[in-house]
Amino acid sequence: MLVTNDLKQRAEAASQHVATVYNGNELTYEQLWTRAQRLAAHLQKRYKKGDIVALFLINSDDLLVAYYGIQLAGLTVMPVNTKLAVPEIAYIFEHSQARVLIYDEALRDKALATTHMFDETIVRGGVNELQAILDDEQLTYEPYDMDPDEMAVVMYTSGTTGKPKGVMLSQRNVYEAAAIWSQSMQMTEHDRMFICTPLFHCAGLQVFAVPTLHAGGTVVISEAFSPESTLQELVDTDATIFFGVPAMYMILLSRDDTKTLSFPHLRLFCYGAAPMPYEMVRKLKDTFPNVRVQNLYGQTENSPAASSLLDEDALTKIGSVGKPLPKTHIQIVDEYGQPLRVGAVGEIAVKGPQVMLGYLRNEEETARALRDGWLLSGDLGRFDDEGFLYIVDRKKDMILRGGENVYPIEVEEALYEMPEILEAAVVGIPHEIYGEVPKAYVVLKEGVALTDDDIIAHCKTRLASYKVPAVIEYLNELPRNASGKVLKHTLRPTAIN
Template structure:
């Protein structure tokens, strides 16, 4: 059985157990089974073909979960879309994926309309409530579907170095294996209650946490988003046993008055990822919650995501490490010829296992570049230590991670180059006390031209998601370059950051 079928089976064997809790509403496994089956039946009866792509533009909710499983259960491909993207960015994803239908939260209906996307139908969550009605329609009964291991189950778009997102095709096998791998690594049981505040349209929240808990028969406590006071209140009231956040979220929580006095006797595990966690932050976390273990997670959308994990016993001794390979997973650091490097030497991190993606949608060239002899070339530079633990040294593709959101400088640079007054531009990540790092733009204006920082940021805001906007703009007479003309971004980084270049 694959993940959607596992949830349906739990709906038969433990129908009255709470599966999701969202804003005071609880759905049991039995209720989720019924709702997912109705979604599957609806698309089947409407004449959609196996393998058709159904887009989902929605924030966190229990309805998101029903759509996620229901679409797959019917033999179709689910495509969650990042709601933080602009209409232009989402429009490209709709067009490139050839999505046949759109399930959209009423909060994002205007954005969906602005994309210009064309669908057989648009089903709204809330508002007109067409999708909500499907979840309650008892006349909808799905037909049998033969889900195959290598069938594409989910497509998630991730930014590419060209600035155009790439559609990562994940199979039923990828998703099931990843759920089982993380369930083993985090020791998830049916007694766990996972508190999810990060976006379910991201691979981590859905495939690492939602699915690992689901395959184990546990419960999901879903919040619309991270909000310090609300998150703390939910953590106490829901009796959550697990919580995931990016380092910025933990920094915010630890600054709340009385954080170490919370009534959370069931809480057993804090997970973090997407960016490094400084030593002092890990230390404060363990001091405030001495009975809670801390675990770092590392992976990419292209490996569903599952590569390595740093468990609690290493939390303070191996700061900066992303840990050891996960079960069923091989991880190496290699040179340009693909040869394994000894401890201490920096090379590209490659990953092999059943969680490695099927490939990029309609992009054989990039797929061949990323997957070689079964190994996924991550694009991250790293090294191992004498104990075999992995450390990320840099992001080979200059990616910026702002509070868990990935930003590729080239995406921002391409927008800056569209400004008539701009001659050239370069974007780097600079340290930020809350988000870890944020984009900074270095701009060279054309001779005789002038432009204020505010105008540049305003222009970018019309073409980029808010989290991708430059936090700062610095004007230069010229960009530093090497003899071959390549911009020397390491010389643009703040003092003390050059070592990361």
């Protein structure tokens, strides 16, 4: 029940099989295992079980080395979103009480801009303290007897209060998620998973990278998605599986390369994080007739693994996120947690060995989200007569911008920091590339002037760029009901980009 045991077994049984490819550099399973052990040896001399190590890294093979090495040491790994603004990062560092920071030299200014005091910081690149540790043959790892129910990973996800919540995942959670997705995608040691989405995200790390290594395959790592080069990289690296949000597929399908390049090894396109329109799915299948497609649904709180729509149903069950994954139970429940009949709309509840331990230092939110082993997702959905799950709406007004979660209250709080703004409300509006983008409705105080550029410049100092309003509209007042609550549903129909 440990992903570190997976890695050890692969290193022993297939030591020279390639585990990762990054910038043309290959690491075998033996090399990945050795490097992870050295980092573990360095850490275990200084820290104790439960201590948190923050990773502030761009995509690289070192990120996966650190992921396994930290867990080998009996510590908790915490990947942090490098796109966040400094105040957001500062909150995560402080709330988690992280003791160690491993960061990229390219991200130094942002990584070290907070006042949080780490016991140790380790830089990758530049003087490259991380490389020195990974190359140190004198470091000897002392095997640690891990409990599968110990906390292995913490991943912060935005909350409805505007403050991120630290999702605690156990050793068992991450192992089961790896096994579940590996089985669902029928991964083998021959697969080469191409990852260009961020590895600090739960999807890139827990749905694709770790399951691939669980199956003994190869993780091909790209720093980021590129409209110009990603297609060619898929060819050059002999990739067999690719994951992207719908916006990525839209961009790739618009390029002439799709007609001129040959992809003999590709077998599976995975997509998720936002709905994929029927025409895009059809075009994807027409353009790549030998490549299957698979839609994935889950949340950080379930590692993330809930349901999947397979290729054979991709065009007949458009809008569905498929059926529950192996070992996973899904119910549609009412406000009291009672199951509803087929076809009725209610909250999606998920149960399985991949469901989180809870939220770090947040018993109140944990009690709200977990009931008798069931995770209340916050998404509203329904089942059809054939057992296919459909997401109807998001209970908490979350905006999905190109696969990134944006909670309106976070943006609204940033707007309210501006003294010129009297009121603000943020909703998601349709966007042809990103699926949704934030739109801000703003009421200015009497006698003051403010431009779109002023608001955007302010938001960029408080928020990640993807959370900054894409559209701003000025109103004399916000629509409210008799109790004073803003009626966002009356704003959405007119929110046209």
